[in-house]
Amino acid sequence: MxxxxxxxxxxxxxxxxxxxxxxxxxxxxxxxxxxxxxxVCGGHTHSIFRYGLQKLVPDSIEFVHGPGCPVCVLPMGRxxxxxxxxxxxxxxxxxxxxxxxxxxxxxxxxxxxxRGADVRMVYSPLDALSIARKxxxxxxxxxxxxxxxxxxxxxxxxxxxADESVGNFSMICQHITIIPTLKALLADPFTMIDGFIGPxxxxxxxxxxxxxxxxxxxxxxxxxxxxxxxxxxxxxxMVLQQMAEGRAAVENQxxxxxxxxGNPAAMKAINEVYEERESSEWRGLGTIDHSGVRIRAAYxxxxxxxxxxxxxxxxxxxxxxxCGEVVRGQLKPxxxxxxxxxxxxxxxxxxxxVSSEGACAAYYQYGATELAAPxxx
Amino acid sequence: MCLGIPGLVTEILxxxxxxxxxxxxxxxxxxxxxxxxxxxxxDDLVGKWVLLHVGFAMSIIDEEEAARTLEVLTQMGxxxxxxxxxxxxxxx
Numbered sequence: 237m238x239x240x241x242x243x244x245x246x247x248x249x250x251x252x253x254x255x256x257x258x259x260x261x262x263x264x265x266x267x268x269x270x271x272x273x274x275x276v277c278g279g280h281t282h283s284i285f286r287y288g289l290q291k292l293v294p295d296s297i298e299f300v301h302g303p304g305c306p307v308c309v310l311p312m313g314r315x316x317x318x319x320x321x322x323x324x325x326x327x328x329x330x331x332x333x334x335x336x337x338x339x340x341x342x343x344x345x346x347x348x349x350x351r352g353a354d355v356r357m358v359y360s361p362l363d364a365l366s367i368a369r370k371x372x373x374x375x376x377x378x379x380x381x382x383x384x385x386x387x388x389x390x391x392x393x394x395x396x397x398a399d400e401s402v403g404n405f406s407m408i409c410q411h412i413t414i415i416p417t418l419k420a421l422l423a424d425p426f427t428m429i430d431g432f433i434g435p436x437x438x439x440x441x442x443x444x445x446x447x448x449x450x451x452x453x454x455x456x457x458x459x460x461x462x463x464x465x466x467x468x469x470x471x472x473x474m475v476l477q478q479m480a481e482g483r484a485a486v487e488n489q490x491x492x493x494x495x496x497x498g499n500p501a502a503m504k505a506i507n508e509v510y511e512e513r514e515s516s517e518w519r520g521l522g523t524i525d526h527s528g529v530r531i532r533a534a535y536x537x538x539x540x541x542x543x544x545x546x547x548x549x550x551x552x553x554x555x556x557x558x559c560g561e562v563v564r565g566q567l568k569p570x571x572x573x574x575x576x577x578x579x580x581x582x583x584x585x586x587x588x589x590v591s592s593e594g595a596c597a598a599y600y601q602y603g604a605t606e607l608a609a610p611x612x613x
Numbered sequence: 614m615c616l617g618i619p620g621l622v623t624e625i626l627x628x629x630x631x632x633x634x635x636x637x638x639x640x641x642x643x644x645x646x647x648x649x650x651x652x653x654x655x656d657d658l659v660g661k662w663v664l665l666h667v668g669f670a671m672s673i674i675d676e677e678e679a680a681r682t683l684e685v686l687t688q689m690g691x692x693x694x695x696x697x698x699x700x701x702x703x704x705x
Binding site for chain 1: 672
């Protein structure tokens with residue numbers, strides 16, 4: 237138990253691990269492979285690596301790292317779209333720091349900045365709106381991405397821009413939603429997931445009811461969790477207890493932060509501004525129906541795609557990349573042929589290597605060989 | 614960007630626009646609190662801890678939860694990253 241001493245309450249961690257070990261024999265195991273527990277959220281992935289949770293739990297439990305890092309599933313074509321707009325004369329292009337490093341077919345937004353485009357990192361979409369107010373003779377574009385955690389922020393910023401009639405501000409919307417993503421994942425016959433550790437901060441916004449189809453239609457436990465390591469061990473235990481008792485349900489380990497119904501004010505802003513797209517492209521996963529949103533026609537003036545007449549670029553991932561297999565849990569990051577060679581955090585080819593919440597960057601940062609689990613295929 | 618950062622609401626700046634000052638690890642920043650308060654109850658927020666996502670408060674949490682979350686975020690290096698972005702944003 238190498239890392240347990242770093243936990244806020246090491247005794248509690250040890251006791252949870254003992255309970256996990258004691259519950260496991262009552263769980264019906266899959267044939268010829270360990271139990272696959274998917275943590276959906278990139279924050280959970282980071283926590284698993286940072287605290288060495290994979291090494292703390294019994295070998296017959298394997299964490300499968302889910303698609304819940306919006307930077308990691310950003311398709312190359314979308315980065316190209318951003319660069320196309322950023323390179324227009326008079327444009328100030330703004331976005332979150334993580335999004336700036338994702339490579340497209342013509343490099344990343346940082347590369348575009350080096351070539352002369354005015355690309356700026358902001359902490360909040362409100363900062364982008366403030367830049368627009370201060371630069372009335374420039375077009376300020378914010379690249380909005382993320383799951384439901386960042387959607388209320390961009391929606392409220394857009395509503396504020398509309399309210400104040402800021403005419404030189406617009407957004408490129410690349411928001412994606414978690415429920416259709418989980419539906420697509422579960423409908424994929426190659427997916428082998430036995431239970432889920434559900435996202436905490438997404439659920440804080442959307443609530444827990446949307447996950448009901450997972451136990452109802454697929455018979456899999458789904459436990460919403462905080463991202464402190466003790467939370468995650470507790471959530472894992474709750475998943476195993478459901479399995480041991482032969483039941484599947486949505487449960488909330490993180491009730492101190494996640495209300496059953498989410499945040500109604502945030503959902504109202506999201507629904508006011510965004511509507512479902514027919515389909516959205518994901519890096520490594522292809523196209524998923526209804527998995528993304530766009531800005532409603534009522535706010536067309538604030539939609540950079542309409543304002544700049546953008547024709548979306550479609551770019552295939554580099555042939556060497558195996559991000560899709562990694563995201564679906566079929567390959568471990570270091571089993572990818574580019575891992576640690578062509579693709580490193582300093583020179584990322586695939587988006588999973590870009591963000592600290594991407595599975596590949598986490599494997600790289602925290603020592604691939606030490607964490608390597610045997611290949612069970 | 615995806616993980617919420619705890620901050621302490623210190624002052625309501627503009628009740629009409631739901632803007633408050635929030636202190637995060639010694640740095641004060643303007644935050645939108647529209648998702649955690651009714652318009653006529655904004656003053657109740659002062660002294661409360663909130664979870665921040667990219668400039669917006671998304672949940673009210675208690676002090677112990679705030680301390681635990683700050684500790685984990687620091688150990689993961691996420692707090693430092695967000696604080697750097699926040700400082701950068703302040704001068705944008």
